């Protein structure tokens with residue numbers, strides 16, 4: 614039997630994070646206010662720290678044709694890759710808020726976004742840290758996207 618293990622950090626309060634990560638999660642919380650999510654009423658905001666010092670944000674954009682919905686991670690990656698194509702991504706913070714209930718734990722990225730982020734990490738040639746928090750509650754920090762998507766599918770299989 615083989616075993617796969619991951620490690621991640623848990624901070625009980627945002628104030629306990631390293632200062633630049635606290636800044637990033639606060640940008641994600643600000644970004645989710647722009648979310649267009651009239652169907653799920655679930656707002657997601659993302660903020661990415663680039664190696665050139667710039668922070669790029671994004672949010673989920675829904676559509677009456679549900680499968681057309683864009684996740685916050687997706688709009689953020691699109692913005693980064695179109696505006697700063699050759700810049701490395703250091704970290705991405707993601708925060709969520711629901712109109713239906715209070716989200717007091719981190720929401721982890723959906724499978725599609727893990728796959729999207731995983732390929733970006735490979736292109737990046739540097740691990741992308743993920744910093745996740747609900748509306749309140751603990752903050753989880755993963756040192757690499759692939760901690761959340763082990764055994765990922767990559768272009769090497771093609």
Ligand code: THU
Nearest residue numbers: 653655657673684685722723726
């Ligand atoms: N959503 C994201 O933005 N990111 C994820 O990783 C999971 C889900 C959005 C999509 C949809 O607008 C809403 O959250 C509910 O699924």
